[in-house]
Amino acid sequence: MDRDSHTINSFIRGCVVNKNVLIVEDDPDLLRMECMLLSTRGFEVTGVDDGEKALAHMSKSKPDLVLLDVMMPGIDGFEVCKIIKSDESNCHIPVIMLTARSSNDDMELGKKVGADWYIQKPFRLTMLLKTVYRFLH
Numbered sequence: 001m002d003r004d005s006h007t008i009n010s011f012i013r014g015c016v017v018n019k020n021v022l023i024v025e026d027d028p029d030l031l032r033m034e035c036m037l038l039s040t041r042g043f044e045v046t047g048v049d050d051g052e053k054a055l056a057h058m059s060k061s062k063p064d065l066v067l068l069d070v071m072m073p074g075i076d077g078f079e080v081c082k083i084i085k086s087d088e089s090n091c092h093i094p095v096i097m098l099t100a101r102s103s104n105d106d107m108e109l110g111k112k113v114g115a116d117w118y119i120q121k122p123f124r125l126t127m128l129l130k131t132v133y134r135f136l137h
Contacts, residue, residue, distance in 0.1 A: 019136045022063035023047045024054040026072040037125055051075030065135055070099035078113050085114030094135040
């Protein structure tokens with residue numbers, strides 16, 4: 001276990017996590033990895049592979065946080081975030097965008113549609129955990 005992993009595990013240990021996270025990722029391997037990473041830390045995780053499924057899930061169940069890929073078929077992550085943040089019943093839910101797109105224009109668009117944070121792929125797992133925990137604590 002590296003030093004960062006030990007630090008984040010120590011930080012989370014003893015805390016009641018019990019938070020629901022919706023992960024929206026069209027890459028099946030990344031979706032599986034992100035779901036496993038968070039579920040093994042005590043988070044309740046729902047994973048979906050496109051924007052339409054994310055919005056359908058949110059109409060039935062409100063997550064405590066959304067991890068949202070930007071580049072997806074159909075409705076992209078920017079549009080999904082905009083829809084989430086424009087809905088009065090969802091606008092308080094933190095949205096963390098995960099993307100390989102790194103231009104300043106993309107980051108500005110993320111802010112404009114209401115993203116609470118923007119993580120560039122590839123990312124360190126410990127950084128993702130720290131960011132999720134920061135928004136849920």
